[in-house]
Amino acid sequence: MQRLGSRDMGAEIERALSNPNLQRALDNAMATLYGRRGAVLGSIDFEALRRRARELKERALARNDELLAQVVERVTELGGTVAVTANAAEARDYIAALARDRGVRRVVKAKSMVSEEIHLNSALEERGIEVVETDLGERIIQLAGERPSHLIVPAVHKTKDDIIDLLARTMGLADPPTQAEDLTRLIRVDLRERFLTADMGITGANFVVAETGTLVLVENEGNIRLSSQLPPVHVALTGREKIVETLADIATFLELLPRSGTGQLLTSYVSLITGVPSTEVTDFGRATGETVHEREFHLVIVDNGRSTAAADPQLREALYCIRCGACLNACAPYTRVGGHVYGSDPYPGASGAPGPTSPRVTPKPARSTVCVPPAPGAPRSAPS
Amino acid sequence: MIDIPWLNTVIKERNHQEFGTGLRERVFARADLLGDVGSAVAPVANAIMGRRLARLPLARLGVDPDRRMPRYERQTLEAWFRERGPVVVPEPRARVALFVDCFANHNLPHVGQAAVEVLERARVEVVPAHNACCGRPAMSQGLLEKPRSWAAANLTELGRLVGEGYDIVCIEPSCLSTLREDYRRLLETTALEGDPRIGVLEEHAYDITEYLVKLARDGNLGLELKPLDEAFAVHGHCHQKSLGLGPTPAAVLRLIPDADVREVEALCCGMVGSFGYKAEYSALSRAIGGPLFDRLAQAGGSVVACGISCRTQIESGMGCRVVHPVELIHQALA
Numbered sequence: 001m002q003r004l005g006s007r008d009m010g011a012e013i014e015r016a017l018s019n020p021n022l023q024r025a026l027d028n029a030m031a032t033l034y035g036r037r038g039a040v041l042g043s044i045d046f047e048a049l050r051r052r053a054r055e056l057k058e059r060a061l062a063r064n065d066e067l068l069a070q071v072v073e074r075v076t077e078l079g080g081t082v083a084v085t086a087n088a089a090e091a092r093d094y095i096a097a098l099a100r101d102r103g104v105r106r107v108v109k110a111k112s113m114v115s116e117e118i119h120l121n122s123a124l125e126e127r128g129i130e131v132v133e134t135d136l137g138e139r140i141i142q143l144a145g146e147r148p149s150h151l152i153v154p155a156v157h158k159t160k161d162d163i164i165d166l167l168a169r170t171m172g173l174a175d176p177p178t179q180a181e182d183l184t185r186l187i188r189v190d191l192r193e194r195f196l197t198a199d200m201g202i203t204g205a206n207f208v209v210a211e212t213g214t215l216v217l218v219e220n221e222g223n224i225r226l227s228s229q230l231p232p233v234h235v236a237l238t239g240r241e242k243i244v245e246t247l248a249d250i251a252t253f254l255e256l257l258p259r260s261g262t263g264q265l266l267t268s269y270v271s272l273i274t275g276v277p278s279t280e281v282t283d284f285g286r287a288t289g290e291t292v293h294e295r296e297f298h299l300v301i302v303d304n305g306r307s308t309a310a311a312d313p314q315l316r317e318a319l320y321c322i323r324c325g326a327c328l329n330a331c332a333p334y335t336r337v338g339g340h341v342y343g344s345d346p347y348p349g350a351s352g353a354p355g356p357t358s359p360r361v362t363p364k365p366a367r368s369t370v371c372v373p374p375a376p377g378a379p380r381s382a383p384s
Numbered sequence: 385m386i387d388i389p390w391l392n393t394v395i396k397e398r399n400h401q402e403f404g405t406g407l408r409e410r411v412f413a414r415a416d417l418l419g420d421v422g423s424a425v426a427p428v429a430n431a432i433m434g435r436r437l438a439r440l441p442l443a444r445l446g447v448d449p450d451r452r453m454p455r456y457e458r459q460t461l462e463a464w465f466r467e468r469g470p471v472v473v474p475e476p477r478a479r480v481a482l483f484v485d486c487f488a489n490h491n492l493p494h495v496g497q498a499a500v501e502v503l504e505r506a507r508v509e510v511v512p513a514h515n516a517c518c519g520r521p522a523m524s525q526g527l528l529e530k531p532r533s534w535a536a537a538n539l540t541e542l543g544r545l546v547g548e549g550y551d552i553v554c555i556e557p558s559c560l561s562t563l564r565e566d567y568r569r570l571l572e573t574t575a576l577e578g579d580p581r582i583g584v585l586e587e588h589a590y591d592i593t594e595y596l597v598k599l600a601r602d603g604n605l606g607l608e609l610k611p612l613d614e615a616f617a618v619h620g621h622c623h624q625k626s627l628g629l630g631p632t633p634a635a636v637l638r639l640i641p642d643a644d645v646r647e648v649e650a651l652c653c654g655m656v657g658s659f660g661y662k663a664e665y666s667a668l669s670r671a672i673g674g675p676l677f678d679r680l681a682q683a684g685g686s687v688v689a690c691g692i693s694c695r696t697q698i699e700s701g702m703g704c705r706v707v708h709p710v711e712l713i714h715q716a717l718a
Contacts, residue, residue, distance in 0.1 A: 010664030017671050034651075050385045313572065314394040321386050332652035332672045 009341075016337035023336075025159045030335040033153070036263025037326055044255070053256050057320040060210075060244045061310055067210035067243045068301065074213025078275025080297035084240070088118035091302045095120065095202070095235055096127055098298060102233055104129055104199040108191075110219070110227040111135035112204030113323065114237050114302055116148060116346035120202070132194045134223035139187055143170045148346050149339030151325035152261050157338045191223070201227035205238040206322070207253055208299075211246045214274040215299070218257060218267040225269060233296045236273075240301050241310070241319040253322060260324035323347075390569045396526020405527065408445045412658040413522035413530070419490030422456030430455045448666035454491040454696055461489045461496040465512040476509035477604050480595070481542070481550040483513050485559040486521070487692040492555075498714035499555055499592050505717055506599060506607050513552065515541055518559040523566065524657045535567050536576055542589070543581035552589040555708070557691050558657070561623035563589045592710050593636040593690065594629050600639055607639070608718040615644040615685030616712070619676060621694055622652050633690055636709045640716045646683040650676035653689070655697035673701045688712065 016022055060067060072082045085091040099107065107129055109115065121131045121142075133142040137155040141148060144166050148154030155163075163183060168176040171190070177183055203224050207216040215236055217224045228234045244250070250272075258264040278291040309315040328334045328348060342348035400409075411418070422429050432438045439449040459467075461484055480503055488496040500510045515538050519531025542552050542563075554560035564586045571577055590598070599605045618634045637645045654672030659665050680687050680702065687706045689695050695706045 008664075010667075013664065013668045017667055054385050315391075317387055317391050317394075327386070327388050330651065332654060332656075333668055335651065336668060336671045 012341050013337055016341050021159050021162055022157050022338055025157050025162070026335055026338055028159070029153065029156045030329055033263070033329040037260055037329065038263075040259045040263050040265060044259075046259075049252065049256055053252050053322065054320055056244060056249045056252060057322070060249075061241060061316065061319055063245070064240060064243065064307075064310060067245065068240055070210040071208055071213060071243055071299070071301070074210070075275070075297075075299050078213050079278060079293045080213075080276055080299055082299045082301065084301045084303070086303050088302070088304050091118050091237065091300050091304070092120055092123040094300055095237070095298075096123055096129075098233070098235065099124060099129055099200055100127065102199065102296075104233070106130045106132065106194065106198045107200045107202055108132050108134050108195050108198040108223075108227045108231060109138075110201070110203040110217075110224040111138050111154070112202065112237055113148070113151060113346055114204055114239050115202065117304065118237075118302065120237070132191065132198070134191050134195070134221075134227055135219075136184060136187060136221060139191070140166065143167070147340070149348070150328055151323050151347065153325070157340065195226045195230050198227075198231040200233040200235060201229075201231040202235045202237060203228050205236050205242055205299075206257065207250060208238060208243045208301075209245075209247050209250060210243050212274055214247060214250075214272050216250055216253075217271040217273070218254070218269070219271075220262070220264075220268040222269055224271055228271065228273060231295075233298070234276075235298045235300060237300045237302065239306055240303055241306050257322055257324055260322075260326040387569065390566070393523055393526055393528070393566075397528050398526075400526055405525075406446070408447060408662070409525040409527065411445070412661070413525045413527045415486040415521040416517040419456070419460075419486045423458060423460050423490045426456040426458040443663065446663045447661050448663045451661050451666060452696075452700060453661075454487070454692060456490050457493050459493060461493040462512060464493055464497060465500075471504060471510070473504055473507055473509040475507065477507050477606075478599070479509045479511075479548075479550045480553045481511050481513040481545040483515055483518070483542075483552055483554040483559060483563075483589070485554065485556040486517050488555045491692060492695075492708075495555055495708045495711055498708070499553070499710045502596070502607070502710055502713050502717065503553075506596075506605050508599070511545075511550070513542060513545060518562040519566075519570065520558045520562045521657060523562065523570070528570065531562075531570055532574055535570050536574075538563070539567070539571075539576065539579060539581045539585065542585055546584055546588045550588075551595065552585065553592050553595050554589060555592050555690075555710070557591055557621040557623040557627070557629070558693070560589055560591050561627055564627060565623075591624060591627070591629055591632065591690075593624075593632040596639070596710070596713065597632050597635045605639065607713070609640050609713065609716040610718045611641045612643070612712060612716050615646060615683075616688050617646050617648055617680045617683035617685045618709075619648055619650065619653065619680060619687065619689040619694055619698065621689065621691045622656075624690060633688065633709045637688065637712060640712065644685065646685060648676065648679045648683050650679055652676075653694040653697040655693035657693055660693070660697060669697070670701065673697050677701045686712075 068084065072084065075082050083094045085094055107124060109131055115121065124131050133139045137153055138148070140155040140158060140163055149157040160180060164176050164178060167173060167183060167186060171186070177186060203217060205215040206218050209216065254266065254270065258267045276293045276295055276297040278293045281288045281290040281292055306319060310319055328339065334348065339348040433453050436449055443449045482496065482500060484496070503510050516534035518538065519534045523531045545552065554563070567585065568582050571579065571582065596605065616637050618637065620630050620633060624630055624632065634645045634647045637643050652672055653676055654660060654669040660669030677698065680698065687698055687702065687704055688709055689698055689706050690708055698706045
């Protein structure tokens with residue numbers, strides 16, 4: 001077996017192939033995901049749609065500096081605060097400092113791959129803050145102490161039986177339910193209380209619109225709504241490549257992302273968040289002309305190697321990705337070994353390899369994947 | 385749409401620049417040289433490489449010694465072309481320059497010969513293109529220097545042929561995919577970036593099955609075919625699918641009267657060039673092939689596949705013979 005750097009790829013693959021639960025989980029899920037996407041593409045000119053999306057992303061990335069400035073301006077006008085951070089450490093420190101200043105003890109978190117990229121949870125937990133993942137899949141892997149193995153289905157490597165055992169163990173249940181609906185309800189009830197008592201909500205953003213300063217978020221569980229609207233402080237964390245030019249562009253992406261990601265025409269929830277809700281201050285019923293913001297909003301934009309990749313005509317390709325995860329569902333090695341073997345944590349595959357997602361903030365690959373041989377000496381996971 | 389394969393290639397290249405290149409990758413990159421040597425000493429090479437014991441030293445290179453290599457043929461496709469001399473097709477309805485790929489040349493010359501004879505029977509003039517390796521084997525290892533110079537040579541040679549009215553026809557789908565899907569990216573950042581001949585080549589290069597289907601659609605095939613008394617289980621090549629040619633191998637078989645063609649759905653055979661030979665990936669390669677083998681067996685009939693990777697993988701995984709569709713069309717010539 002080849003031993004490259006600190007990883008024995010052959011041994012890791014063998015372990016994945018001989019793990020019956022993993023094989024069963026992948027067998028059940030991957031064909032379904034692949035098939036669902038195929039089923040919804042027939043009704044539209046899919047090639048034209050993805051070409052259009054690509055053009056929009058290319059155009060936006062070419063003007064990224066300008067659009068970033070526009071986002072800062074708009075969001076600030078709308079009463080939010082924007083932090084543009086150069087790397088993972090800066091982004092973590094900003095959020096941790098904000099949490100400290102606001103006396104945050106509990107954070108509810110919607111799904112955010114960038115938060116996985118910058119290892120945000122452990123940074124907050126080290127400071128004594130409770131971090132609660134509220135996306136069902138993310139909550140499952142949080143309870144299991146694992147990392148996501150898929151961009152949109154983070155717990156795809158687990159079977160229902162794995163989850164029953166996990167919940168029985170972590171929630172101290174003698175007689176755990178066995179139906180998927182009941183398991184979901186169990187987590188839902190557990191989360192509801194935490195939503196109501198959280199001091200900060202953290203979300204990602206699928207797209208950020210420069211023209212209006214709008215965040216666009218898609219989801220199926222409603223936890224993004226709750227995370228962004230319930231707690232007194234909302235922090236949205238995203239990469240700078242997510243900025244697009246206009247609100248009209250979003251129509252194209254909303255046609256594309258749910259179809260490619262989950263095989264849906266549209267996700268159950270689409271949130272467009274523009275600024276912070278404000279209330280007019282009244283004095284005995286008379287308008288005073290003043291407004292106050294009901295909640296605080298912070299947009300944390302992460303570079304973490306993205307500018308370097310954007311300046312590189314070859315690696316730039318990775319920044320056009322809308323993170324639908326469809327490439328994983330079509331990847332033959334992925335369907336047999338799952339995402340953990342790739343090592344390019346948290347983004348499996350080529351789009352996770354170059355600088356933009358590498359905690360080493362470098363245009364050179366520090367990551368490894370099944371299709372891309374591991375670089376000798378490359379650490380599996382090295383937060384900067 | 386993200387060009388994930390190209391991104392993979394670029395990252396592999398950066399890995400080489402940063403960390404150096406292993407001997408195994410250098411060897412797998414040179415299908416052309418391996419073919420030259422393999423054919424030159426074919427009886428000896430095949431006898432030696434046919435034994436597991438002889439392959440054991442390969443383990444030190446990181447190659448799975450349990451994997452059998454494709455056999456080399458003493459008479460290459462090029463030599464066959466030379467020996468038979470030019471063949472005049474009276475009033476040809478089309479002119480084809482056959483892309484002589486490393487594998488058709490050294491491992492499967494009979495597939496190349498079948499393609500030539502089928503085309504000539506359809507009154508198409510065929511000449512061999514004097515092409516270099518397309519560059520795919522080296523590109524797959526992330527070694528791009530040679531492929532860039534080969535691509536330049538091929539642009540000149542194939543561009544000239546197209547200018548003279550020839551269509552370029554490939555037998556190996558992976559080579560066609562390189563010409564049609566990768567040369568543009570490969571030649572970015574070189575003097576040939578955006579060269580108009582790239583577009584010309586993309587437009588005039590065909591897969592042999594695609595070309596026969598095209599001739600038939602144009603009402604031009606003019607082949608008399610006799611029924612073959614067997615069913616065919618067809619596996620589609622990943623590069624054919626990426627080129628939008630998924631249905632063409634089955635379509636070409638349906639030109640055979642009463643053909644019982646069964647298309648088998650699967651993601652990939654799992655071989656993927658050198659991937660399945662690499663020690664750390666060979667078990668994964670076989671695991672990927674598993675569902676395909678099951679479905680092919682379930683479909684029944686002779687197994688049909690186009691690329692050398694699929695062919696080798698299915699032959700070793702199922703222990704059966706695999707044929708290219710053009711071999712069957714050749715067999716069905718009345």
